[in-house]
Amino acid sequence: MNLNATLFAQLVVFFILAWFTMQFVWPPIVKALDERAKKIADGLAAAERGKQDLELATKRSTEALREGKEKAAELIGNAEKRAAQLIEEAKVNAKAEADRIVAGAKAEIDQEAVRAKEQLREQVASLVVSGAEKILRREINTQAHADILATIKQDL
């Protein structure tokens, strides 16, 4: 419990050790700690940003998906409409064509019928004439009654 010069020696050692810590121990460790704190803060901020970006991207992709679906539906609708239109047109065309063909055939038939009638008439006329000739050979002079015969022929 005696006091002696050790006290002063200890005092000097105290300051030397404190100085050493101040110079070589404290600053690097505090720097490392501060840097790490900053890194962690940056990392957290980046994570937060990433989260926001993700949210935004999700929203955007949903939007794009919705738009795509709408467009596709529209396209399909248009295509269906167009197809119906085409079918309708084809139907109309086909009908017109059929009508035309039928009309053509009818006209031909009519013509044919008219021609056949004509032939028939002529044949009937000649038959009638020849019949009448046979009946009237004796009484009728072909030359004298030629005009009558022509009129009959005409009327048939």
Added chain:
Amino acid sequence: MSTAGHEAAANAPTAGEYIVHHLTHLNTTGHAQKDIIDFTVLNVDTLVFSLLMGVLGLFVMWRVAKSATSGVPGRMQAAVELVLEMVNEQAKGIVHSAESRKAVGPLALTVFVWIFLMNSMDFLPLDLLPTIWQTVTGDHHAYLRIVPTADLNGTLGMSIGVLLVCLYYNIKIKGFGGWMHELFTAPFGSHPLLYPINFAMQMIEFLAKTVSHGMRLFGNMYAGELVFMLIALMGAAWAGTATGVFLFAGHVIAGSIWAIFHILIVALQAFIFMMLTLVYIGQAHEAH
């Protein structure tokens, strides 16, 4: 601690002689100091062990500081960072000047680590280093005390160091005039009649702070060392007697209990010394 027993039996010192021998420093005179205060004497053991502990603690921290990374720290770095953060947090709460903390923080860290290591010398077997020293020197009565903080010179040296730091900050923060003004007007007020009383109170405060600061640590470690000696004596008394087996068992049990309890004291006293260092320096920053 059986070495103590053998030696006690061989040289047959009384219990009183054993304790006195263990409480005598290895100093520059070679024998126990006669006067209470004698500044021509130097306690070599206190100096060597305190330097050794200081260098050990700082070397370990310096190694860590040199390779300190802001990435994932290793275990050693994490441990040093833990202590440093603890000290830094305490310093932030007490010393409010960030500029001062650049110096006060390292000072407090040094104080904590250094005193912790010096106190920890108590955990070494009581007679281990003294016996080695006596064997090496060939002098079986050579003195050696291995706990620097159980030497009043060691603890008062540090508390006076803290006092000087306090005075430095008193002048730095308040200016010499401001500090003088405070010395004479605080705590009772500014009146010419109160100047001497104020000044006396301030002086008493500085003295009391410094002495109690050093004495607290010294008293705790000195008493702890003394209890270890008494326990060692109990164990030493068993040699040669049949009933002494109980004393040996008592030595083992009491020694274990005291050593475990002493871990608390070692850490606590280092922490208290550091906290008081910060508090006193913090007070030097505050104007009355």
